[in-house]
Amino acid sequence: SQKIEQNSEALNIQEGKTATLTCNYTNYSPAYLQWYRQDPGRGPVFLLLIRENEKEKRKERLKVTFDTTLKQSLFHITASQPADSATYLCAPNFGNEKLTFGTGTRLTIIP
Amino acid sequence: NAGVTQTPKFRILKIGQSMTLQCTQDMNHNYMYWYRQDPGMGLKLIYYSVGAGITDKGEVPNGYNVSRSTTEDFPLRLELAAPSQTSVYFCASSYSQRMDTQYFGPGTRLTVL
Numbered sequence: 001s002q003k004i005e006q007n008s009e010a011l012n013i014q015e016g017k018t019a020t021l022t023c024n025y026t027n028y029s030p031a032y033l034q035w036y037r038q039d040p041g042r043g044p045v046f047l048l049l050i051r052e053n054e055k056e057k058r059k060e061r062l063k064v065t066f067d068t069t070l071k072q073s074l075f076h077i078t079a080s081q082p083a084d085s086a087t088y089l090c091a092p093n094f095g096n097e098k099l100t101f102g103t104g105t106r107l108t109i110i111p
Numbered sequence: 112n113a114g115v116t117q118t119p120k121f122r123i124l125k126i127g128q129s130m131t132l133q134c135t136q137d138m139n140h141n142y143m144y145w146y147r148q149d150p151g152m153g154l155k156l157i158y159y160s161v162g163a164g165i166t167d168k169g170e171v172p173n174g175y176n177v178s179r180s181t182t183e184d185f186p187l188r189l190e191l192a193a194p195s196q197t198s199v200y201f202c203a204s205s206y207s208q209r210m211d212t213q214y215f216g217p218g219t220r221l222t223v224l
Contacts, residue, residue, distance in 0.1 A: 004153070034213075041217075041218070042218070043115075043201050043203070043215030043217055043218055045215070046212040046213065049212070089153065098144075098156055098159065098169065099156075101155075103151060
């Protein structure tokens with residue numbers, strides 16, 4: 001069965017630096033992959049979607065890349081701010097009707 | 112536009128009790144989902160629905176039941192609560208399935224003692 005692995009459980013980054021989060025998957029590539037943000041006590045909120053034939057997607061300070069050779073998606077936040085502190089979830093879709101969510105990476109931006 | 116609403120926010124159940132978690136969306140979405148989230152774990156899909164009258168099992172359906180009589184509502188029923196069902200439950204909806212954003216409710220924190 002497919003496995004989704006997000007890098008460290010927790011990541012601390014200095015304010016102003018770029019935060020890079022990793023999402024690795026096994027076996028076959030997803031048709032597309034979504035990234036969500038989750039704040040404590042709240043439901044996840046959609047951020048970005050990248051398709052299997054896209055290398056990169058940007059939205060303001062956010063960038064997502066998708067490397068089917070490495071079986072990996074990277075999520076970047078540039079010029080990070082304390083307000084970016086949250087848990088970030090990757091969610092690939094492997095061609096069926098459902099998303100598979102990773103366990104998430106808890107990001108803390110240190111002022 | 113309230114989006115996806117869930118009730119209750121918190122609930123404590125005794126072993127063997129039953130309850131229904133309510134979920135309503137006002138976005139006219141066809142697809143609705145129930146997930147559970149345990150500490151340090153990803154969201155696990157319990158059940159989903161592709162439209163009124165149609166439901167299907169997800170990854171962890173045992174101990175739960177659902178119904179979808181209207182587009183707006185997708186209640187989740189726990190018949191005989193067990194400690195293993197202690198979790199945070201999220202309802203979500205999307206307009207379509209293919210490459211579509213899922214909109215999540217605020218969650219219900221359930222404890223079974």
